[in-house]
Amino acid sequence: MLSDFEAAELLSFLTPEARPDVKGHTTSYILGLSGNRDGCRFLRTKPDIITALFALTSDPSIAIAKDCYFTLINLSADETLHQVLLTDIKVLQVMMKKVLDPEFVFSDQICSILSNLTRHLKTCKIMFKVLQEDVGVAKLVEIFCAESFNKKAKFHHLGPLLSNLTQLPEARSFMMDKDRCVIQRLFSYTQYQASVVRRGGVVGTLRNCCFDHAHHEWLLSDDVDILPFLMLPLAGPEELTEKENDGLPVDLQYLPEDKKREEDPDIRKMLLETLLLLTATKAGRDIFEKKSVYPIMREFHKWETDVHVTAACEKLVEVLIGDEPEPGMENLLEVDIPEEVEEKLTKADAREQEELEKEQERMKQEEEEEKKKRSDTEGSEKEQEAGLIR
Amino acid sequence: MAAPQDDSDDGMDEFMEKFKTTTYKNAFSKDNWEEEFDKIPMFMKKAPEEIDSQSYPELACLQAMIHDEDAPPEEQAANLKDEGNEFFKEKNYKKAILSYTAGLNKKCGDQNINTVLLTNRAAAHFHLGNMRSALKDAAAAKKIKPDHLKALIRGAQSCIELRSFAEGVQWCDEGLKVHPTDKKLQELRATADKHKRAAERDTRKAKIREKKLHGEKEALLAAITDRGIKLFQTSKPRHRESDGEEESSSAALSQLSLDCLSSQEATGARVFLDEQHILHWPVLFLYPEHQQTDFISAFCENDCFVNHLALMFGEELPPWDADRKYHPQNLQLYFEDEVKDTLYQVKPETLLLKVLQHKRFFVKAGSPSFIVVVKGSPFWEQFSTGKKIRGL
Numbered sequence: 001m002l003s004d005f006e007a008a009e010l011l012s013f014l015t016p017e018a019r020p021d022v023k024g025h026t027t028s029y030i031l032g033l034s035g036n037r038d039g040c041r042f043l044r045t046k047p048d049i050i051t052a053l054f055a056l057t058s059d060p061s062i063a064i065a066k067d068c069y070f071t072l073i074n075l076s077a078d079e080t081l082h083q084v085l086l087t088d089i090k091v092l093q094v095m096m097k098k099v100l101d102p103e104f105v106f107s108d109q110i111c112s113i114l115s116n117l118t119r120h121l122k123t124c125k126i127m128f129k130v131l132q133e134d135v136g137v138a139k140l141v142e143i144f145c146a147e148s149f150n151k152k153a154k155f156h157h158l159g160p161l162l163s164n165l166t167q168l169p170e171a172r173s174f175m176m177d178k179d180r181c182v183i184q185r186l187f188s189y190t191q192y193q194a195s196v197v198r199r200g201g202v203v204g205t206l207r208n209c210c211f212d213h214a215h216h217e218w219l220l221s222d223d224v225d226i227l228p229f230l231m232l233p234l235a236g237p238e239e240l241t242e243k244e245n246d247g248l249p250v251d252l253q254y255l256p257e258d259k260k261r262e263e264d265p266d267i268r269k270m271l272l273e274t275l276l277l278l279t280a281t282k283a284g285r286d287i288f289e290k291k292s293v294y295p296i297m298r299e300f301h302k303w304e305t306d307v308h309v310t311a312a313c314e315k316l317v318e319v320l321i322g323d324e325p326e327p328g329m330e331n332l333l334e335v336d337i338p339e340e341v342e343e344k345l346t347k348a349d350a351r352e353q354e355e356l357e358k359e360q361e362r363m364k365q366e367e368e369e370e371k372k373k374r375s376d377t378e379g380s381e382k383e384q385e386a387g388l389i390r
Numbered sequence: 391m392a393a394p395q396d397d398s399d400d401g402m403d404e405f406m407e408k409f410k411t412t413t414y415k416n417a418f419s420k421d422n423w424e425e426e427f428d429k430i431p432m433f434m435k436k437a438p439e440e441i442d443s444q445s446y447p448e449l450a451c452l453q454a455m456i457h458d459e460d461a462p463p464e465e466q467a468a469n470l471k472d473e474g475n476e477f478f479k480e481k482n483y484k485k486a487i488l489s490y491t492a493g494l495n496k497k498c499g500d501q502n503i504n505t506v507l508l509t510n511r512a513a514a515h516f517h518l519g520n521m522r523s524a525l526k527d528a529a530a531a532k533k534i535k536p537d538h539l540k541a542l543i544r545g546a547q548s549c550i551e552l553r554s555f556a557e558g559v560q561w562c563d564e565g566l567k568v569h570p571t572d573k574k575l576q577e578l579r580a581t582a583d584k585h586k587r588a589a590e591r592d593t594r595k596a597k598i599r600e601k602k603l604h605g606e607k608e609a610l611l612a613a614i615t616d617r618g619i620k621l622f623q624t625s626k627p628r629h630r631e632s633d634g635e636e637e638s639s640s641a642a643l644s645q646l647s648l649d650c651l652s653s654q655e656a657t658g659a660r661v662f663l664d665e666q667h668i669l670h671w672p673v674l675f676l677y678p679e680h681q682q683t684d685f686i687s688a689f690c691e692n693d694c695f696v697n698h699l700a701l702m703f704g705e706e707l708p709p710w711d712a713d714r715k716y717h718p719q720n721l722q723l724y725f726e727d728e729v730k731d732t733l734y735q736v737k738p739e740t741l742l743l744k745v746l747q748h749k750r751f752f753v754k755a756g757s758p759s760f761i762v763v764v765k766g767s768p769f770w771e772q773f774s775t776g777k778k779i780r781g782l
Contacts, residue, residue, distance in 0.1 A: 142567060179571045181579060185563075223580050228587075245595075250587050254594040 001042045007049065014052035020061060027056065027067035034074035044081050054091045057106070069109035076116035082123040089126075092117075093134050099143065100135065107153035115157045115201075118164035128165055137165065137174055138182065145185045159189070159201020166208035175205070176215045183209060183219075187229040190271070196264055199233075203270045206230065210277040213284075220278060220287045227278075227287070228252055230271050231296055233262035238299045247292035265306040272312035279319045294320055307359045311352070436480075463498035470496070471507055474514075483514040490514065505535045512544045516551075524548040537568040539575075546578045555589060558582030610663050617669070617691075617743065622752035659687040660756060668692060671742065674759035675702075679769040680710045691743035695723055695760075699738060715764045722770075724761045725751060732778040736760065740782065748782055 002010070012018070013026040030053070033039030043049060057068045075081045086092065098104045099111065114131075118124045131137060143149050144158040165171040175183045189202040206226065210219065219226045228251035235252055237259040245253045262268050278284045297317050304310045418426050427433055431448045443450035457466070474489030490511035494504060512527035528545035531538055542565035549558035562579035569575060614621065659672040669691045675684040675698075686698060699718045702708075707716055723736040727750045736745050745751060746758060763770045 138570065145563075181566050181570070181576050184579075222584075250584075250591045253591045254598050256594060256597065 001038065007046055011046075011048055011052060014049065014056060016055065016059065020064075023056070023059070024061065024064055024067075027053075027064050027071070031067045031071045031074070034071045037078070040075055040078045040081060043075060044078075044084055047084050047087060050075070050084060051088065051091070054088075054095070057095070062105070065106065066109075069106050069113070073109060073112045073116065076113045079120055082117060082120065085117065086123060086126060089130060092127075093130060096131065096135050100139065102150045103152075104150065105152045107150055107155065108157065111153075111155055111157035111161060115161040115164060118161055121167060124164055124167055128168055128171055131165070132174075137162075137171065138180070141175075141182055141185060145189075154195070156195040156198040157201070159195075159198040160204065161201070162186075163201045163204030163208060166205050169212070172209050172212055172215075175209055176212070176218070178218060183226075184224055187226065190229045190233055196267070199262075200264065200267050200270075203233075203267050203274070207270050207274040207277070210274050213277075213280050216278055216281050216284045217287075220284055225249075227291060227293070230275055230278075231293055234268065234271055234300050235259065235296045236261050236299055236303055240295050240299075244292075244295045248296070249291050249293070252293070252296060261300070261303065265309050268304070268306075268309045269312050272309065272316050276312070276316045276319065279316070282324070285319070285324070288320060307356050307363070311356060463496040464500045464503065467493040467496040467498040467500065467503050467507065469493075471503060471510070474507070474510060478510065478514060481517075483518045486514045487511055487518075501534050505531045505538050505541065508534070509538060509541045509544060512541065512548070516544060516548060521548045521551045525552065532564075536564075539565070539569055539572065542569075543574055543578065546575065546582065550578065550582050550585065553585070553589070555582045555586035559586060606663075610661070613663050613667065613669055614661070617747060619746045620752050621756075622754045659685075662688075669743075671746075671753075672757045673698075673742070674757050676759055676761050677710075677716075677763075678761060678773060679763060679767070682708070682710050689742055689758075691746070692741055694739050694741050695736065696738040699762075715767065716762075720764050722763050722765050724763070725759070726761060727751075730778070731776075732780055733761070733774065734780050734782055736782060745782070 010026055010030070013022050014030075018026075030043070030049070033043060053068045053071055057065050057072070059065050059068070072085075076085060095110055096114065099107050101107075114127065118127045128137075131140070140158055141162070144155050144162070149155070162171075162175070166175060183206075186202050186205060189198055190206070192199050192202070206229075209215065218224055228249045231249075231252055235255055237255060237257045239257075240248075262271065279288055294317075297313065297320065301310065301313050301317065304313060428435065429446060431446075431452055434449075438446060438449070441449050441453055457469075459466075461469075470489050470493030474486045474493065477483070477486035477489060490507045493507045494511075498504070508527045508531035512524045512531065515521075515524035515527060525545060525548035528541045528548060531541035532545060535541070542561060546558050546561040546565065549555070549561055559579055559582045562575050562582060565572065565575045566579070661669060661671045663669055670688040671691065673686045673689040675686070677683065684702060689698065696718070699721055703716050703718045703721065707714055718738075721738070723738060724733040725736060725745065725748075726733055730750065732750070734748065734750065742758070746753065751758070763773065
């Protein structure tokens with residue numbers, strides 16, 4: 001890596017007064033450095049450079065500012081840099097507020113940085129406090145849900161940001177505040193075609209919120225009605241009988257024949273996990289029963305090919321069609337699991353994982369053999385053809 | 391009042407003395423004091439419809455003060471607002487609107503007053519059921535003061551009444567930005583959202599139903615075409631007939647809508663395809679001798695005429711058959727080819743389908759029709775004169 005002397009030289013080129021071309025080359029070089037782990041770790045030891053980068057985000061040259069933002073995005077993606085990035089909170093505070101400016105051109109980059117910085121619990125706590133005080137999570141949700149708040153920015157990365165924030169109980173409380181209308185605004189984005197980042201972030205947020213089973217009844221109530229929005233991405237174009245349709249929640253009825261399911265398997269898995277969480281309480285299970293969503297899961301199970309997602313689906317279906325647990329065990333999240341049982345369950349889980357992975361491997365192998373066979377036959381056919389022509 | 395400097399009550403005593411001797415003027419009349427009572431502004435229970443200075447001088451005076459053209463516009467507007475509010479309280483919404491409108495026409499510079507005038511007028515319109523006007527006024531109020539809660543609520547309510555649910559949700563969201571904890575806005579948002587999603591479901595359902603019906607129609611037409619049955623187009627054809635021939639099956643059928651299959655019968659019966667893919671036709675039997683008809687609503691294509699004739703004439707002969715001639719074994723069936731002026735005889739054992747497939751048979755108005763006559767009758771001799779007779 002660079003010597004201390006070289007680093008000091010770089011620093012001198014990163015002042016606002018430095019010659020623009022020199023500045024530009026330097027920021028470009030540093031962006032390159034930040035692209036790999038060693039470079040990041042090196043920059044971690046040079047807090048002065050990082051401070052200079054923050055300052056240069058306001059440089060009049062768009063290219064230089066852009067380099068700085070992208071460098072910071074790279075740096076924030078590395079957890080080991082979070083400490084040093086947060087040393088001067090005030091700088092972050094200034095940056096955060098820029099998001100509120102509907103004309104600001106680097107809002108998306110700021111959102112990425114904020115999203116990265118909230119990934120891990122410790123820094124998340126600090127970030128949440130700062131965000132609430134300076135910007136307000138309510139305002140962030142508002143911007144996230146506004147169609148055209150800023151012509152130059154899409155704010156998709158606010159999705160994962162909110163998802164990260166909801167690791168914290170205080171963030172979840174805020175999102176599910178009964179006196180406000182916050183989490184409801186996110187629901188329609190579970191089907192947002194244009195951005196998998198936004199979709200994934202929203203589903204992640206909803207999943208985290210569903211860990212608070214005290215809120216389940218409210219979430220599933222008619223006023224809030226989270227259920228259809230979790231099921232819609234899993235519902236497909238298959239035609240259901242009129243009886244089945246009429247038993248479903250309104251949003252799931254009579255879906256058109258061009259209805260597409262969620263294409264990202266990780267998001268599908270998250271949706272199923274969220275639904276499973278909601279079946280933890282008796283009240284939740286009762287509501288599920290009333291809403292007859294089984295036909296949707298039945299068709300989904302027929303369609304799903306990913307083994308992990310299928311496993312999650314089967315877990316959910318088991319609860320949906322299974323019997324009620326005995327008294328004392330109604331809230332599955334609160335049941336005390338005796339140690340030996342817990343051990344056994346963990347081992348069983350591990351075995352299941354292994355089996356799933358073996359299954360996946362097997363399927364992959366089969367696919368490859370198929371491909372080979374096909375290309376083999378193609379090869380021999382070609383030979384035959386050539387033979388005929390000859 | 392002359393206040394005597396001394397402590398005596400002399401003036402007072404004198405005044406009191408007067409009461410004993412003189413009657414006071416302008417007293418209520420004994421007989422209709424209630425009427426007169428109601429005319430005094432302070433004691434009126436209800437404002438009169440018309441205020442003219444002859445019958446209601448005091449009221450007219452007060453009115454003049456309210457509508458005082460000399461007062462500054464803000465004051466006039468405020469007075470008109472109060473007037474409107476009074477009418478509103480009495481549920482006299484039309485008059486309230488007039489007052490509010492007059493207040494707005496003062497174009498006073500006080501935006502608070504104008505916002506309230508618009509919002510209140512919106513409310514009056516709302517109660518009269520004029521949802522569009524209510525929405526318009528609420529929007530105008532919102533433009534002046536974007537955080538005016540009553541205007542926001544009224545706008546959302548109007549959207550919901552107009553079934554413009556997505557717009558209603560938007561109004562609520564705008565409102566919740568400034569008043570995030572307002573219960574009414576949250577409630578309206580939930581309502582609007584629920585209706586919006588129900589309306590979307592209804593659209594989807596209707597679409598699917600339409601598609602299904604369309605599919606059924608197509609299957610029906612296809613079944614008819616596949617059997618080589620020709621439908622006669624009674625309405626003007628959309629394309630010119632080629633070579634003066636009647637419509638050729640394929641070209642015409644592709645143009646035909648199912649309108650051609652609607653029977654003119656009052657029963658509205660129509661040909662249908664059952665689950666086993668068998669066609670059932672509404673069929674007309676014509677008895678030209680007696681100007682009578684019989685209508686069979688669902689004649690299965692695989693059925694023969696004998697069965698139907700037996701049913702209709704087997705047990706009892708119809709009342710119009712005065713001569714008692716129409717026994718099933720005496721009857722002959724024909725269909726007419728009007729263009730070629732030919733009668734084709736149909737043997738009663740024939741299946742309906744076979745007849746329909748005859749190259750000169752055209753189904754008119756969705757209902758195949760057949761002429762029924764008595765074999766060898768004088769009527770038949772007369773009827774068949776000049777016509778060509780053919781077998782199938």
